[in-house]
Amino acid sequence: MRRRILELLADGEQTAGAVSDAIRAEFGISQPAVSQHLKVLRESGFATVRADGTRRLYAVDSAPLQEVDIWLERFRGFWNQRLDALGTELARGKRERGERDESAAGTTPPAGGRPSPDNEKNEEDT
Numbered sequence: 691m692r693r694r695i696l697e698l699l700a701d702g703e704q705t706a707g708a709v710s711d712a713i714r715a716e717f718g719i720s721q722p723a724v725s726q727h728l729k730v731l732r733e734s735g736f737a738t739v740r741a742d743g744t745r746r747l748y749a750v751d752s753a754p755l756q757e758v759d760i761w762l763e764r765f766r767g768f769w770n771q772r773l774d775a776l777g778t779e780l781a782r783g784k785r786e787r788g789e790r791d792e793s794a795a796g797t798t799p800p801a802g803g804r805p806s807p808d809n810e811k812n813e814e815d816t
Contacts, residue, residue: 691713691717691719691727692727692730692731692736694713694716694717695709695713695724695727695728695731695737696731696736696737696750698712698713699737699748699749699750700750702749703747703748703749704747704748704749705745705746705747705748706725706728706739706745706746706747706748707745709724709728709748710724710725713727728748731748732748734754735751735753735754736750736751736754736755737749737750737751738750738751
C-alpha cells in the first residue's frame with residue numbers, strides 16, 4: 691500500500707485527501723489508516739509534506755529512492771542476464787513455431803496482415 695502511495699505521489703504533489711480517496715477506493719481502508727501510512731512515509735524520508743492553508747500537500751522525496759537505486763545497481767547484472775536469456779528463449783520458441791519476430795523486424799504489418807502498398811513490388815518496375 692505504501693508503494694502505491696508513492697506511485698500516486700510520483701505523478702506530482704497530491705493533497706492528503708486525494709491520496710486518501712484513491713487508496714480507500716483501491717484497498718478499502720479508512721482515512722485514518724491512510725494518514726498513518728502517509729506519516730510513516732514522511733517520517734522515513736520517502737515523502738515530504740507542506741501546508742497550503744488548511745490542506746496538506748504530499749510529494750515524493752527522491753533522495754532515499756536515489757540511494758536505493760545506487761544500492762540496487764550492483765544487483766542489476768543478475769536480473770539483466772536472466773531477462774536477456776528469457777528474450778533469447780522467447781525468440782527461439784517463435785522461430786521453432788515459425789512465427790515472425792515483429793520486434794526484431796522493426797515494423798509491424800498493417801491491419802489485416804497484408805503488406806502495405808509501399809512494400810509491394812510495382813508491376814511496372816519488373
